[in-house]
Amino acid sequence: MNQILEKTIFEYSRPGRVAAAQCPPAADAALVASAKATIPQALQRRDAPLLPQASELDVVRHFTRLSQLNFSIDTNFYPLGSCTMKYNPKACNQYAMLPEFLGRHPLAPASQGQGFLSCMYELQEMLKEVTGMKAVSLNPMAGAHGEFAGVAMIRAYHRSRGDLARNEIIVPEAAHGTNPATATMCGCIVKEIPVDAEGDVDLDALAKVLGPNTAGIMLTNPSTLGVFERKIEQVAKMVHEAGGLLYYDGANLNAILGKVRPGDMGFDVIHMNLHKTFSTPHGGGGPGAGAVGVSARLEPFLPVPVVSREGDHYRWLSEADRPLSIGRLSAFMGNAGVLLRAYVYMRMLGREGMSRVGEFATLNANYLLARLQAAGFDLAYPTRRASHEFIITLKRQAKELNVTAMDVAKRLLDYGFHAPTTYFPLLVPECLLIEPTETESKETLDAFVEAMVAILAEAETDAEKVKGAPYTMPVRRLDDVRAAKQLDLTWKPVDSAA
Amino acid sequence: MSQVPAELKYAKSHEWVRVLSDGRVEIGITDHAQSALGDLVFVDIPEVGRELAAGEACAVVESVKAASDVYTPIAGRVVESNAELATAPEQVNQDCYGSGWLLRLEPASADELAGLLSAEAYTELLAAQGN
Numbered sequence: 049m050n051q052i053l054e055k056t057i058f059e060y061s062r063p064g065r066v067a068a069a070q071c072p073p074a075a076d077a078a079l080v081a082s083a084k085a086t087i088p089q090a091l092q093r094r095d096a097p098l099l100p101q102a103s104e105l106d107v108v109r110h111f112t113r114l115s116q117l118n119f120s121i122d123t124n125f126y127p128l129g130s131c132t133m134k135y136n137p138k139a140c141n142q143y144a145m146l147p148e149f150l151g152r153h154p155l156a157p158a159s160q161g162q163g164f165l166s167c168m169y170e171l172q173e174m175l176k177e178v179t180g181m182k183a184v185s186l187n188p189m190a191g192a193h194g195e196f197a198g199v200a201m202i203r204a205y206h207r208s209r210g211d212l213a214r215n216e217i218i219v220p221e222a223a224h225g226t227n228p229a230t231a232t233m234c235g236c237i238v239k240e241i242p243v244d245a246e247g248d249v250d251l252d253a254l255a256k257v258l259g260p261n262t263a264g265i266m267l268t269n270p271s272t273l274g275v276f277e278r279k280i281e282q283v284a285k286m287v288h289e290a291g292g293l294l295y296y297d298g299a300n301l302n303a304i305l306g307k308v309r310p311g312d313m314g315f316d317v318i319h320m321n322l323h324k325t326f327s328t329p330h331g332g333g334g335p336g337a338g339a340v341g342v343s344a345r346l347e348p349f350l351p352v353p354v355v356s357r358e359g360d361h362y363r364w365l366s367e368a369d370r371p372l373s374i375g376r377l378s379a380f381m382g383n384a385g386v387l388l389r390a391y392v393y394m395r396m397l398g399r400e401g402m403s404r405v406g407e408f409a410t411l412n413a414n415y416l417l418a419r420l421q422a423a424g425f426d427l428a429y430p431t432r433r434a435s436h437e438f439i440i441t442l443k444r445q446a447k448e449l450n451v452t453a454m455d456v457a458k459r460l461l462d463y464g465f466h467a468p469t470t471y472f473p474l475l476v477p478e479c480l481l482i483e484p485t486e487t488e489s490k491e492t493l494d495a496f497v498e499a500m501v502a503i504l505a506e507a508e509t510d511a512e513k514v515k516g517a518p519y520t521m522p523v524r525r526l527d528d529v530r531a532a533k534q535l536d537l538t539w540k541p542v543d544s545a546a
Numbered sequence: 547m548s549q550v551p552a553e554l555k556y557a558k559s560h561e562w563v564r565v566l567s568d569g570r571v572e573i574g575i576t577d578h579a580q581s582a583l584g585d586l587v588f589v590d591i592p593e594v595g596r597e598l599a600a601g602e603a604c605a606v607v608e609s610v611k612a613a614s615d616v617y618t619p620i621a622g623r624v625v626e627s628n629a630e631l632a633t634a635p636e637q638v639n640q641d642c643y644g645s646g647w648l649l650r651l652e653p654a655s656a657d658e659l660a661g662l663l664s665a666e667a668y669t670e671l672l673a674a675q676g677n
Contacts, residue, residue: 225613443676471611477582528610532587533635 053522054113056539060106067104117522119466120331125492127416129437129469129481130224130272132302132324133331136389139396140327144388154380158363164388165362168381169355171339171391178394178402179301179318180311181341186387187351187377191299194319194338195230195266200374201317201342201349202264202293203234208349208372214291218257218265220249222273222473224299227266236263243475247273247429249283262292269313270300270435272473273428274413274481284314293317293346301325302485303410303436306403316343325405326390337386348372353381408486409436412493416484419497424504428476437483439476446478451507451514453478458525459506459517463499548577548672551643555659556668557619562643563662566650570625571659574647575607575616575638578672583609586635591627591648598622598651600658605648607638620658622651 084092102110120126126133143149152161172184188194199217206214217231218239228238241253249267265287269277277283284294296310296318302325310318322337323330330336342350352373353364364381367373397405413434420440421427428439442453457467457480469481484493507514518524550556555563560579564572580586590606598604598618605616627649631637638646653659663671 474612474614529585529587532610 053117054110057100057102057107057110058539060102060110061100063101065101065103065106067102067107070104119461124464124466125484125488125496126331126466127468127482127484127496128331128466129274129439129483130299130472131331131469132299132321132436132483132485133466134302134324134327134485135487136327136329137393137396140389140392141329143392144385149384149388152384154384162362164384165355165364167388167391169357169362171387171394172355174391174394175320175339175341178305178309179298179320179341180309181315181318182311182344183347183350183354184339184341185350185352185354186337186339186382187353188319188338188340189378189383190336191319191321191323191338192226192230193336193377194321194340195226195295195297196233197338197340197351197374197377198295198317198319199230199234199236199264199266201340201346202295203236204349204372204374205293205346206263211291213261214263216257216259216261217263217295218254218287218292220267220271221475222247222268222271223266224268224272224297227268227297231266237261243271243273246431247271247275248277248279251279251282251286254283254286258286258290258292260291262287262290264293264295264316266295266297267315268297268300269310270303270437272300272481273476274434274436274438275429275432276303276435280313288314299324300436303406303413305406305409306399307406311341311343317341317346322386322390327393328386328389335383335386337383337390339382339387349374351375351377405486406436409484410434412484412486412488413437413482415490416482416493416497419493420482420500423497423501425500428479436485437481439473439479439481441476442478442480445504445507449507449511451511453480455514455517456480456500456503456507459503459514460499461518462520463502465496465499548581548677549643550576550578550665550669550672552665554643554665555619555662556665556671557617557662558671559617559619561616561619563619563659564643564647565659569653569656571620571622571651571653572647573604573616573618573649573651574642576668577642578677579607580639580642580646583607583614584611585609586638588613589628589631589635589638589648591629591631592624594624594627596624598624607635616648618649618651619662620651621654623654624649625652626650 121133121135152164158165168186175184188197215236216239217236218241219227220241220243222243231238239257241257242250244250269280271277287294293316294314296315298318298320301320305325318341319338322328322339348370349372352366352370355362356365413436417434417438425440426444428441442456446452453470457470460467472481503514560576562574562576566572586607586609588608592604598621600621601617603615604618607614607616628647
């Protein structure tokens with residue numbers, strides 16, 4: 049299956065073909081000459097770079113066609129569990145794109161960027177307030193990056209006290225895969241513990257692994273099972289008494305926004321996926337923003353720079369102000385454009401709006417859950433109320449009809465819905481993790497239920513039809529095994545030898 | 547219904563153990579495990595000579611769905627790892643009790659084998675889990 053959906057822009061290239069109207073005016077020859085004089089001869093490029101030469105029309109068609117291959121939140125309902133694919137209001141984009149923000153150089157002195165710094169300061173303050181933490185750093189540029197910062201701070205804290213044996217991080221089996229990966233990257237040993245039949249952490253198993261080597265525990269609450277960890281206060285007490293710290297994975301923060309604060313649950317450090325909860329665009333690899341918040345005892349270790357306010361003046365705190373900082377995690381201060389979008393989003397919501405996010409995210413999830421259950425789908429945790437997401441298991445359908453979760457996911461595409469998360473979390477067989485978010489209307493949720501019901505009927509009468517899906521997408525069922533084994537993303541221009 | 551050969555011993559975490567004629571043991575994952583994981587795309591096997599404690603994570607099996615740890619059911623020293631899986635992880639899916647074996651151990655003690663599940667007990671475990 050080597051169907052070409054759209055050629056690369058290089059394949060449209062013909063020598064000398066340009067869009068004259070789009071060309072910038074030629075640079076001043078004297079300026080170019082003086083600039084060249086500052087670059088050693090040996091480092092100067094001799095050949096022109098291999099850039100495509102195409103007409104304006106070819107370029108417009110190429111990128112328009114590429115965008116039409118995309119399945120996105122702007123085109124379709126996207127209930128991808130644990131990813132919080134909510135609508136990104138265009139106003140956030142609009143304000144972050146103000147020329148004064150766009151034109152600011154990251155190395156410009158703080159005195160010339162007081163407006164931008166004040167936005168970042170207020171963003172830090174709002175994130176502190178909504179999570180109940182003592183201090184925030186906006187540095188990390190993705191969720192996993194924030195996790196890395198968080199666990200690095202936990203390690204730095206123990207080390208600063210001379211408590212060198214603490215190198216074990218406890219992770220429940222329902223955790224995000226990034227949690228054990230983060231702990232390992234920070235040089236820790238991962239201790240996995242089970243959850244009980246209702247999805248709460250197994251406290252006996254926790255007690256067994258706690259000890260003088262415990263650095264901390266990483267938890268997502270609500271968990272990836274779509275349920276709130278009800279024993280969180282007890283977990284916090286046990287871990288703190290053992291000398292460990294609590295890490296909050298903010299992946300599911302949307303469910304509790306404005307309602308419960310991780311700081312009040314006893315967490316010492318938290319990362320927030322601004323690109324999920326605070327509605328900056330994501331999917332397809334970012335850019336993200338994984339701001340971290342900490343309790344008082346971890347504040348000295350926060351990554352720099354952090355914005356501080358002194359009177360009516362804002363400035364960046366650096367290593368000089370924070371000698372115990374774990375350091376810098378990005379070239380400047382994080383993904384400025386993403387942080388600005390999150391800032392505008394939070395300002396638009398306000399305090400009241402933020403609790404409505406949590407309320408409607410939860411209401412929408414529970415509405416979908418109730419309707420799908422009534423339609424004959426099996427819930428993974430039927431005794432529990434959903435948080436902002438929930439799991440259905442198609443184990444019965446896989447056994448009786450030979451139709452798997454992946455088959456249903458692919459068929460949903462034909463009905464115009466992005467598939468929910470499949471086969472995660474792993475401990476629920478044949479599962480779909482469904483997260484509608486607060487931004488969807490009842491009509492959209494109802495249409496999704498209707499599609500699921502129609503697919504279930506197809507599975508019962510014509511399983512092959514479901515197993516052959518999708519039929520209406522730019523590509524049919526892909527060979528994901530071959531893609532994983534023989535990944536080849538290189539492309540050579542036809543006349544590169546010339 | 548997944549296959550559970552009668553002559554092997556099993557662990558709750560879905561590994562099987564075969565006692566070879568020289569007293570060494572061969573370890574792999576069960577038919578149920580490979581079927582739940584789906585098509586494997588990568589297998590990480592332990593280095594020869596590594597000492598393993600019972601229940602220690604000793605290998606990683608990665609499918610298009612997920613990566614999963616494999617735990618050794620008994621303690622011992624790794625004497626051989628199935629290097630062919632590096633280029634042909636699909637052997638675990640095709641023949642999990644044969645060419646898809648993962649590692650061979652010099653067991654620390656023969657007594658541990660008695661603590662493992664029989665084929666019958668493992669079949670019951672699968673049934674209890676609804677498989």
